Amino acid sequence: MTATDRYNALRRRLRLTQPEIAVATQYSEGYVRRWGHAGATALPPPADAVDRLAALLRERALADLVECGGVIQ
Numbered sequence: 001m002t003a004t005d006r007y008n009a010l011r012r013r014l015r016l017t018q019p020e021i022a023v024a025t026q027y028s029e030g031y032v033r034r035w036g037h038a039g040a041t042a043l044p045p046p047a048d049a050v051d052r053l054a055a056l057l058r059e060r061a062l063a064d065l066v067e068c069g070g071v072i073q
Contacts, residue, residue, distance in 0.1 A: 003050055007036050007045040010053040025045075
């Protein structure tokens with residue numbers, strides 16, 4: 001899986017807008033807009049940005065577990 005594929009999958013799962021991704025990854029919104037598309041100006045997202053989004057997804061999953069008392073249905 002490429003960094004772009006992983007980024008797109010995480011973005012869908014997290015349901016974040018590009019401005020929210022910019023805040024979460026600590027990259028500028030203009031730079032974030034160039035990630036994850038197939039246009040001439042497209043750039044692959046940096047590995048550390050993808051890792052930050054993956055960490056955010058894990059954090060949300062753990063918070064959900066705590067919220068429901070650790071019970072997985």
